[in-house]
C-alpha cells in the first residue's frame with residue numbers, strides 16, 4: 001500500500017531552553033525509521049517533510065491513493081498547531097494514522113485534558129491553573145508545577161516540585177517568562193510511575209506495562225521524569241530513571257492500571273495508538289496525561305512495550321497502518337493483528353481485564369508453530 005510519511009522539520013526554537021530543540025527534532029529521525037519499517041512490510045513510502053507550508057507538499061499526492069502516517073507534532077515551530085495539521089489532512093481528503101483533531105486539541109492543553117478526564121470520573125491529581133498574577137491557592141504543598149501546554153517533559157526540572165509559596169511563585173514566573181504560558185499546578189503524587197502503551201480502537205489493548213525505575217534516587221521528590229531524565233543520556237537524571245518493561249506489578253495493581261489507562265485513552269478519544277502516563281499513590285492509579293502523538297522512535301516506550309509483546313518495530317509500524325485502514329474501511333491492508341487474534345477468551349485474565357498476550361502479536365505462522373510445539377515442550381521431563 002502507498003504510505004506518505006509526513007513529519008515536521010524543526011531547525012530552531014523560539015521559546016524555552018536551547019536544549020528543548022532535542023525534543024522537537026525527534027520527528028525527522030523517527031520518519032526514517034518508520035519509512036524503513038514500512039518498506040520491510042512491502043509498503044511503498046514517500047517522505048513529506050513539513051516546514052512552513054502543509055498544503056503545497058500534500059497537494060502533490062492523491063488522497064485516494066495514499067494513507068498518511070502522521071509524525072507531525074508541530075508546524076512553523078508551533079506545537080499548538082498540531083490539531084490544525086489534522087484539519088488540513090481532513091480538508092484535502094487524506095486519511096491518516098493516529099488521533100483526530102479533537103483528541104489532539106484536548107490533550108495539548110493539560111488543564112483541558114484533566115477536565116475531560118474528571119468529567120469521565122477518572123482519577124487525576126487535583127489542579128489549578130496559575131499565572132504570576134493568580135492570588136488564591138486552593139491546593140496544599142508539596143505541589144508540582146509544569147507548563148500548561150507542553151509535552152516531552154519540556155519545562156520540567158527538579159525545581160518543578162515546590163514545597164512553599166516562594167518556590168511556587170518562582171517556578172510559575174519561570175514558566176511564564178520562558179514558555180510564555182500559564183502553569184498547571186498539581187498535587188504532587190508520590191509513588192511509582194508507569195507508561196502504558198495502548199493499541200487499537202473499538203477494543204483497545206494494553207501492551208505490557210513499563211515502569212520508570214526510581215530505585216537509585218533516594219529523595220522521593222526527585223523521583224520525576226525531568227527534561228534531562230528524558231533527553232540527555234549522559235545526565236545522572238537519565239541514568240537514574242531506567243525503564244523496566246514488563247513492569248513488576250501484582251496482578252491486582254496491573255489490572256487497576258490497565259483499566260484506568262484504557263478508560264483514559266477512550267475518554268480522550270484516542271485512535272490507533274497512544275501512551276498514558278500514570279503514577280500510583282497508595283495503590284491507586286492517577287492519570288498524569290494521555291499522549292496521542294506519542295513518541296514512536298525505536299528506543300521509546302511504545303516500541304519497547306510492543307517488543308516485549310512479541311512485536312518487532314516493523315510490525316508495530318505496519319500494525320498502526322492496519323488499525324487506521326480498518327477504521328476507514330480501506331482496501332489493500334490486512335486486518336490488524338490484534339483484531340485478528342481470534343482466541344479472545346485467552347487474553348482475558350482472571351480479573352476479566354484484556355491485555356495482549358505475547359503470542360497475539362506474532363505473525364500467524366509463528367503462532368501456529370508455537371501452538372504445535374506446545375505439547376512437545378510439556379512432555380519434556382522437568
Ligand SMILES: Nc1ncnc2c1ncn2[C@@H]1O[C@H](COP(=O)(O)OP(=O)(O)O)[C@@H](O)[C@H]1O
Nearest residue numbers: 144151152153154186187188189224225288289
Ligand atoms: N502531579 C505530579 N506528581 C508527581 N510527579 C509528576 C506530576 N506531574 C508530572 N510529574 C512528573 O513529571 C513528568 C512529566 O509530566 P507529564 O505530565 O507527563 O508531562 P509531559 O507532557 O511533559 O510528559 C512525569 O513523567 C512525572 O515524573
Ligand SMILES: [Mg+2]
Nearest residue numbers: 152153277289
Ligand atoms: Mg508525560
